[in-house]
Structures are given as structure tokens and as C-alpha cells.
Amino acid sequence: MIRIRQLRKTFDGTGNQGVTALENVNLDIGRGDVFGIIGPSGAGKSTLLRCINMLEKPTSGSIYIDGTEITGLTKRDLRVVRRQVGMVFQHFNLLSSRTVYRNIAFPMEISGIPKTEIDKRVQELLGLVGLEDKASAYPSQLSGGQKQRVGIARALATRPKVLLCDEATSALDPRTTRSVLELLRSINKQFGLTIVMVTHEMQVIKQVCSRVAVIENGGVVEQGSVQDLFTRPGAEITKGLLAGMDAAGFMVDTSKQRRDFEGLQPRGKEAIKNVG
Numbered sequence: 717m718i719r720i721r722q723l724r725k726t727f728d729g730t731g732n733q734g735v736t737a738l739e740n741v742n743l744d745i746g747r748g749d750v751f752g753i754i755g756p757s758g759a760g761k762s763t764l765l766r767c768i769n770m771l772e773k774p775t776s777g778s779i780y781i782d783g784t785e786i787t788g789l790t791k792r793d794l795r796v797v798r799r800q801v802g803m804v805f806q807h808f809n810l811l812s813s814r815t816v817y818r819n820i821a822f823p824m825e826i827s828g829i830p831k832t833e834i835d836k837r838v839q840e841l842l843g844l845v846g847l848e849d850k851a852s853a854y855p856s857q858l859s860g861g862q863k864q865r866v867g868i869a870r871a872l873a874t875r876p877k878v879l880l881c882d883e884a885t886s887a888l889d890p891r892t893t894r895s896v897l898e899l900l901r902s903i904n905k906q907f908g909l910t911i912v913m914v915t916h917e918m919q920v921i922k923q924v925c926s927r928v929a930v931i932e933n934g935g936v937v938e939q940g941s942v943q944d945l946f947t948r949p950g951a952e953i954t955k956g957l958l959a960g961m962d963a964a965g966f967m968v969d970t971s972k973q974r975r976d977f978e979g980l981q982p983r984g985k986e987a988i989k990n991v992g
């Protein structure tokens with residue numbers, strides 16, 4: 717479904733101080749996979765995701781989606797490909813002056829889809845993400861989890877083949893995180909949609925992903941099934957990420973995660989059951 721070969725991305729810095737964000741990245745993401753990309757801050761996760769929909773143009777290397785090399789496409793062809801790749805953001809990126817309905821309709825409006833068709837699809841999507849009663853609400857009137865459901869519905873509006881999620885649950889509390897991850901999982905199952913999930917939380921990988929790549933300093937250090945990663949981590953960084961998970965399955969190495977964790981009451985047996 718997605719094939720990445722020898723991908724390299726550098727950013728020009730001031731003077732000679734360029735940044736190599738990605739170096740020799742090779743990845744194969746299968747159709748229908750929920751593929752996790754995990755690594756520490758600055759590893760290149762977002763850059764990698766943004767290369768997959770060409771929000772960022774690779775410096776060299778190639779990316780194929782469904783056999784089409786997107787790295788060499790003209791602007792016009794690229795627009796067609798972009799419609800096949802939806803994206804969900806950490807901070808939702810909703811349009812505050814538009815209602816839920818019109819946020820979801822937005823990508824269809826700019827694709828010139830007829831109004832009656834848009835209406836049908838928006839109703840369908842509202843049902844899918846469980847927000848039928850919020851159609852005329854504005855983003856400021858929604859909880860974080862509801863906003864992300866709108867973000868997901870909007871990303872699915874043009875029926876993409878691939879959904880890219882960049883830290884889609886990082887702004888949400890643990891319980892809301894679980895429900896949003898469950899929604900993504902059920903969409904994956906129901907439609908066979910391929911999902912690529914960037915995260916720095918092992919708990920996210922554990923809950924929804926089937927396969928995973930670990931990246932560090934712009935390179936893939938390990939990739940394989942999630943089960944293998946948890947039972948036989950190879951790279952030091954992976955061991956570190958696993959060791960950083962506490963008994964409830966949450967990493968506690970950033971202030972946000974620590975806050976989330978402290979918000980959790982001890983859950984006795986349940987917390988212990990969650991390990992490994």
C-alpha cells in the first residue's frame with residue numbers, strides 16, 4: 717500500500733547549519749494495517765508523515781502509494797493523490813467559524829462535490845463518529861474528544877485509502893484517548909482503511925497498532941509486529957520506551973503524560989493486568 721525507499725529529508729538552516737530530519741528511511745505499510753510510528757521528540761516522525769502526503773517534499777528517495785510514485789507527480793496529479801490520503805492532527809485544526817457540519821463538508825466543498833451528495837455524506841460521517849446531535853455546534857462548544865471526532869470525520873470525507881494521524885490523541889486525557897483509538901480501530905476494521913499513527917506513547921501502539929516502526933535521529937531502528945516489539949525489543953531506544961511505561965501502560969517521561977498519569981486513580985488489579 718505504502719512503500720518508502722531511501723527517503724531523505726533535509727531542511728535548510730541558517731548558514732551551513734542544515735538539519736537532516738530523515739535519512740535512508742525504508743518502510744512497507746500493508747493495506748489495512750494500523751501502522752504505528754514511534755520515537756522520541758525530534759526523531760522525524762511528523763516529517764515522515766508529512767512526506768507521505770507531500771506536505772513536505774522529500775529531498776531524495778521515493779514514496780509509492782498503491783504503486784504510484786507520488787514523489788515525482790505534477791501539482792495537479794498530486795491533488796488527486798492527496799484526496800486519497802486523509803490527515804488527523806494533534807490540535808484538531810478545525811475551522812472555528814464553521815459548524816461541525818460545515819467543517820466536515822469543507823474538503824468536499826473544495827473538491828466541488830454537489831450539495832446533495834455532500835449532505836448525504838456528512839450525515840453518514842456524523843453517524844459514524846457519533847456526533848449526530850452536534851451538527852450545528854461550533855468547535856468551541858465541543859470537548860477535545862468530540863473535536864477529534866470531527867477531525868476524523870473531516871479526514872474521511874473524501875473516502876481516502878489512507879488515514880495519517882499525527883499525535884491524534886496527545887491532547888486528550890487517557891479515557892478520551894481510549895475512545896478515540898477505539899473509533900479509529902473500528903473504522904479500520906469496518907472499511908479496511910490503512911492507518912498510519914505517529915505517536916510517542918507506547919500505550920497507543922499497544923492499543924491499536926498491528927505493526928510498528930521505531931524511529932530515532934531520522935532513521936528506522938526497528939520495525940515489525942507489535943507483539944514482537946513488546947516481547948523481543950531489539951533496539952536500545954525501544955527497550956527504553958518500554959521501560960518508560962508504568963503499570964497502567966502509560967509512559968511517564970513527559971510532563972503531559974505525567975499529568976495524565978497523576979489524573980488516574982490507582983486501579984489495582986486493572987492497572988497490573990495492563991502490563992506487557
Ligand SMILES: Nc1ncnc2c1ncn2[C@@H]1O[C@H](COP(=O)(O)OP(=O)(O)OP(=O)(O)O)[C@@H](O)[C@H]1O
Pocket residue numbers: 727728735736737755756757758759760761762763764916
Ligand atoms: N520546517 C522545518 N524547518 C527546519 N527544521 C525542521 C522543520 N520541520 C522539522 N524540522 C527538524 O527536523 C527534525 C525532525 O522533526 P519532526 O517534527 O519530524 O520530529 P518529531 O519526531 O515529529 O518530534 P515531536 O515528537 O516533537 O513532534 C527536528 O530536528 C526538527 O527540528
Ligand SMILES: [Mg+2]
Pocket residue numbers: 761762763
Ligand atoms: Mg511531531
